[in-house]
Amino acid sequence: MTPANPEKMPVRNSGDILLIRQTVRARTVELGFSLVDQTKMVTAASELARNTVDYGGGGYVIFEILNDGSRRGLRLTFEDHGPGIPDISLALKDGWTSGSGLGLGLSGAKRLVNDFHIESKVGQGTKVVITRWK
């Protein structure tokens, strides 16, 4: 696989989240994703960006366009140096609904993408990588 054009964007505040949504939309359109797939990817990115801002104390996201022979995809890596997640398996559990205010929405975001990978160390930070293929 040859990742091309990695681009990096800051994730510090609400304005950054909006910009990231627009950028993910643009990239998925360029890659020819269906409307539903575009929406899923942008929404997943929005969720993770929000986590980075709200729980990670801010961080950055890296965009990578992937090319694996005949299929193309978009990979987003959200990274922060925040408090980290003490119990990842708990965070990935379902049971997060709107209105409760809590919950990282990770399980939901996971369902919106093809590949989902998370690393986190308490006191060091969190890294979430999501990939969606066309």
Next chain:
Amino acid sequence: MSEIVRKHQAEILTDWIKETPESTRRSDLIGETEFRNHCTQFLRALEEGSRDTDKAGDLAAPEWAQMRDLLAEISRSRVQLGFTPRQVATFVFSVKAPIFRRLRAELGGDPQSLADETYRTSLLIDELGLYTTEIFQRSREEVIRLQQQEMLELSTPVIKLWEGILALPLIGTLDSARTQIVMETLLQKIVETGSAVAIIDITGVPTVDTLVAQHLIKTVTAARLMGADCIISGIRPQIAQTIVHLGVGLGDVTTKASLADAFMIALTRAGLMITSAANA
């Protein structure tokens, strides 16, 4: 090997072109200039990719990017011209003979080195040949997928039964991909026609597995978020049993045995009713 290819590129090229059997060469499909071009580029990419002997075995490494792109290009263009995947792969394999000849000439005095290098080269060329078949297969799969999608879109008619009432008669086996397309088509039609009721009839569906049941429920949930109600009709006893067995909760989704019953419910929800002409 990389060194040898670089040093004797011109000779290897000539030999390779000369020795390619007509069954692989297919001069009826591809002209001399283009063929020569392909071979030249191949040798160049081969030399470049195998330069670093540590990375030489890993086709995914960036050193092989040029070769990968070239092989993808050759494979796709030739297949379009009418080459079989075997012919494309054999084209790659046929570069072994001229290269081995040069290896023998250079390393003849050192049988161990010659054996090692020949083996490594052979493995590498095999990989490259197989790569072309993979490319072929993948583009084939892409074509099939696109055709399937088209067929699905054509075979999932959404029918307007009445103002504000849509019906989606599903026929045949439902798989995950098809159900997803069906779901999207129905939701789109709901918006386009402004229909607040959609009847999904599965009379013509022989079996329903967990995945399909879940997709149906997701469709109903999505429709509700949009402001429309779905009624599932045509659930035969076997399917009802399966759904209960699977433990998939249909929740508060309205289900009816027949499309006709579902239509009556839909009319009622729309505030309509059918009366006999005699009473009018």
Next chain:
Amino acid sequence: MERIPILKMGEFLLVSIQVDMHDRLALALQEDLTNRISETGARGVLIDISSLEIVDSFIGRMISNIAGMARIMDAETMVVGMRPAVAITLVELGLSMPGVKTALNVEKGMEQLRSMSAKNRAVRITRDARKS
């Protein structure tokens, strides 16, 4: 900072969200709606999201919050015009908005709100009549 305009349509309020909102705008909308419901005694709030290409958990929570506050003030919340791609994504995300009614568009939403309001009024009148 621009604020999202709230229109009064009879005894209901209509809000049309047409931009991708940043946090401050969303919070301002929540606040403004709560105030307007209280000021006008509106019986219902209609939120038109037909222009939204993305609804994430933040917006979902905002809508749920609005519905919660509206209910306390005896008003119904109706969300209309959700796009199919958004609906499909929300279902996958697992986001539900309990207590929020939905309709295909503003017209249908208004119709529903009116009939709900009329029903409530009818009940009240009947009760009053029996009292006297």
